[in-house]
Amino acid sequence: MLAACGSSGGGVPTLNWYIGKQSGGWIEHAIDECNKSAAGKYKIKFQELPARATDQREQLVRRLAANDSSIDIVGMDVIWTAEFANAKWIAPFPESQRAALTDGVLQGPVQSGTYQGKLYAAPYTSNTQLLWYRKDLTAAPPENFTWQQMLDDANRQGKQVQIQGARAESLTVTFNALLASAGGRFLNNPEAGKDATVSLEQAPTVAALTALHNLAASPAANPSLNTAEEDSSRQAFEEGNSLYEINYPFIYPSAAESTSVPGLQQKLGWARFPRVDANTPSKPPLGGFNLAVGAASKHKDLAFQAIECIRQPANQLFAAQEGGNPPTTSAVYDQLTTDKYPFKEVLRSSINDAEPRPVSPAYNDLSLAVQNTIHPLSGVNPTADAIALRKLSEQALKSEAVLS
Amino acid sequence: MTTRTPTNEDADTGGRRPTSLAAPKPSKYTDRDQAERRLGIRLVLPAAIVMAVVTVYPILYAIWLSLQRYNLRFPDDRKYVWFANYTKILSSGVFWQVFSVTILITVISVAIEFVLGLTLALVMHRAIFGRNVVRTSILIPYGIITVVAAFAFRFAVSPDDGGFLFTNSDNPPLSNHWGSLAVIILTEVWKTTPFMSLLLLAGLATVPNELIEAAKVDGASSWQRLRKVILPTMKAAVMVALLFRTLDAVRIFDTVYIQTKGANDTATLSQLGYNQLINQLNLGLGSAVSVLLFLLVVLIAFIFVKGFRTDLGAVRGER
Known part of the structure; x- marks a missing residue:
């Protein structure tokens, strides 16, 4: 039946x-x-x-x-x-x-x-993010190229750096990659599942937040940084007044169709995600x-x-x-x-070395804790916010955090 | 005989029409009366049950959930925690930040809506030529869905979404706190002023013309007539309009959700509850936020209704 x-x-x-x-x-x-x-x-x-x-x-x-x-x-x-x-x-x-x-x-x-x-x-x-640059305007970044050098370069030329600063998952992506690149970890023991504990050591967390704040507070920041997601970063970069962009490879085919900068695709260079500390290899994000x-x-x-x-x-x-x-x-x-x-070679090696975002059943809440604490990037106070983020993450892990 | 003098019988039945003139019964409640009462209760019962099911039950269920640690993602960790969720919420900075944003949006938008709404109501009331056209055109924004209105304003002011305003701005409104709040309030005002003016227009219609004429004769200016005659006379309508709009504004959700999704510290109480419940599946914390919002609504309604009653009493005392 x-x-x-x-x-x-x-x-x-x-x-x-x-x-x-x-x-x-x-x-x-x-x-x-x-x-x-x-x-x-x-x-x-x-x-x-x-x-x-x-x-x-x-x-x-x-x-x-x-x-x-x-x-x-x-x-x-x-x-x-x-x-x-x-x-x-x-x-x-x-x-x-x-x-x-x-x-x-x-x-x-x-x-x-x-x-x-x-x-x-x-x-x-x-997927992973690469550092894209205008090779017609600046030299190829060396292997130990840092975030700060990228920023200085752009400011020297009066150009922008496109990153994703919207209150969205993309913000956590950037933060986590910078944290890992600075030698920090989000969780001590992710394999413990919901019983894991928060790491977020002060020094690397402050280093990551400082990198983000320095960019957001400098003239190199996109005026719409607070709402910039992956695609708005791409659009802003294609307008032509940017020197660098941190984004996924989908921007490469799109660059061929840029109307503001004819032949943008030929002017596009790529490198691995920039370092936070010149002596520590970067940990690109994983998507x-x-x-x-x-x-x-x-x-x-x-x-x-x-x-x-x-x-x-x-x-x-x-x-x-x-x-x-x-x-x-x-x-x-x-x-x-x-x-x-x-x-494709820098892509494959970046994905090999990529730092996954914390594997935790409460990941969504951890990500919201990051977004709640560090958005808008221009208002970040690295020392205070590192402490605030650790505290909120500890609550989030127990799903006890009130997050908006 | 065209009029009937009141009799004892009328008084006994509380002024109701006698059930039968031919055979009046001496007892206070006739069989028929009792049957009618039972019928009345039976007729009301279904509605009462439906009301209980769709309002009382969810409210009690939310209160019950709010006393538990309960997240659908961690169903095994469910336990009864009394008021721990409320303590967590009331001691969190996020809640008070969200609370103050909600109150700010409410107070400013309702204040602007009242002034604009009253102006429009006076225009609609006075309009002699093309009265219907004026009234209809003023009401158009209210006929537009809030979500659509929110998108329309977002698309206008956000260059990232192809907006035509602020295209050369270094700091377009939706990328900063005050700009976002201004756009949200503007959208709310644009969308709901017609509602306010509609309620006020109904109030204006109740103001007797003789009163205004008398004030005119006494030499009152138009401003004095509005403040001393028209507004006090239509106080009830004003209260109702303000109460409805305030309760609506406190629960604001869709405009914020579409325009900023709570970014730039623009999240409201409804959105906080939504995020806990829908995004984090945290039924305990989320229900506690909802219950707090419910209490806030009850409190506002209580304050308004109390003000409304005492005012009515005062008006009666004067007369």
Whole structure:
């Protein structure tokens, strides 16, 4: 009787894939490819989430917390794994599938999908921020180029430096990368899950906050820094009065179409994320999407299979070439074309050395604690705010912080 | 006989129409009366039950949640903590910052709306030619959805979103605290002044013309007539208009959510509750914020209603 009811719904089970809106059609491409090769076993359907990661998460957690069984595949920002896994909203991959999903994959992305020893989210795409500069206006930065040198350079030429200062996740991205580059850590023992303790040592935290404040308080800051997100940074850089920009590689193809600065793409240079301390290599941020299976899904087994198909190297290559999302499988970098990825080596090494944002079930609250404390950047008082941030983070970790 | 003199029977039934003139019954409540009362209760009951289910139950549930440590992301850590959530909120800097922003937005926007609304109400009241056109055009902003109005103002003043104002500004309004507050208040004022003027217009209509004429004859200037005659006479309408708008403004959410999402220290109480509940799934803390907002609304309503009553009494005493 039950089986009859189930199959009367149309035969081929539909797998709903919730993921943020992406340009370049790579989601649709992967869906087409996998639906073809599934040959009627399942049919993946694209359920579009908002463009901003914060809005994506808000919609997902609301549904997942209510055990929405229509969520089969989740396009997960790398920072959500611990939170979703701890709340049992996503199902861990079977051990038998682990090898197929992690062999030959860069270490950072694998770690971002793992929580307390189990793989909860399969690495799909990755990303990191590079330091972009106008090579027609300034010399290539040396290997030990620091944030302060970048700032001095721009001020000397009366030009701007584009970073993301909006009260949004991008602010935490920048702060965490600077903190790690200054030799600091957010948590002492992230592997302890919700029992982890806050690190945020005073010296590196103050160094990171000073770097941000110095930029925000200098003429090199974009007047709209307080609302600048990744795309507004790109737009501002394309207007031509900037010397440097810290951003993801999606700005490279876009630079070819800049109208304010003809031939901007040819004038664009790239380097690794700047250092805070000249003698310590920088720790670039880690972004990207992983794929997980909703714990309440009615087709978990099919969803696990579908994810293996979606993230296959050919689709990763398409996502990288057409959508500007760098791969997680190391070998795919060798196939990236140099016309689209002339910077692929610095990209691969940056992702290798990247510092993931704290893997904590309370990550969202920690990120809000950062945003609550250090926005607007121009108002940051490094010493006092380092202490305030540590205190608020300790409360946030216990989900006892009142955060706006 | 066209008029009937009152009888004892009328007094007994409390002035109600006798159920039957032909066969009056001596007892205070007739069978029929009792049946009607029972019917009345039965008719009211469904509405009362619905009200209880949709208002009393959620309020009690929120109060119950607010006494617990309960986060949907950590369901195993759920426990009863009495008033710990309230202590945390009331001792946090964020709450008081958010509280003062909410009060600031409320006071300023309601004050501006009152002045503008009264002016528009007088215009609508006095308009002789094209009365309908004037009234309709003044009401247009109120017909526009708040979210749309909020987007419209954001798109106008934010160069990042393609705005046409402040394009050369070093400090566009939505990137700083006071600018953001100004835009939010402006949007609120633009959107809800018509509502205020509509309520005030209804009040103006109740002011007897003879009163104004008498004041005129006594040589009162138009300003004196407004302050000493019109406003005191329509005090009830003024109170209702201010009360409705204040309660609305204190709960402001959509304008702020669209325009700043709480950035630049513009978050309001509703947004604080929303963030705890929806973004952090912290049902304990979030419900406590909601309950505090509810208490604030009750307090405001109490103050207004109390002021409203004493004023009515004062007016009656004078007469």
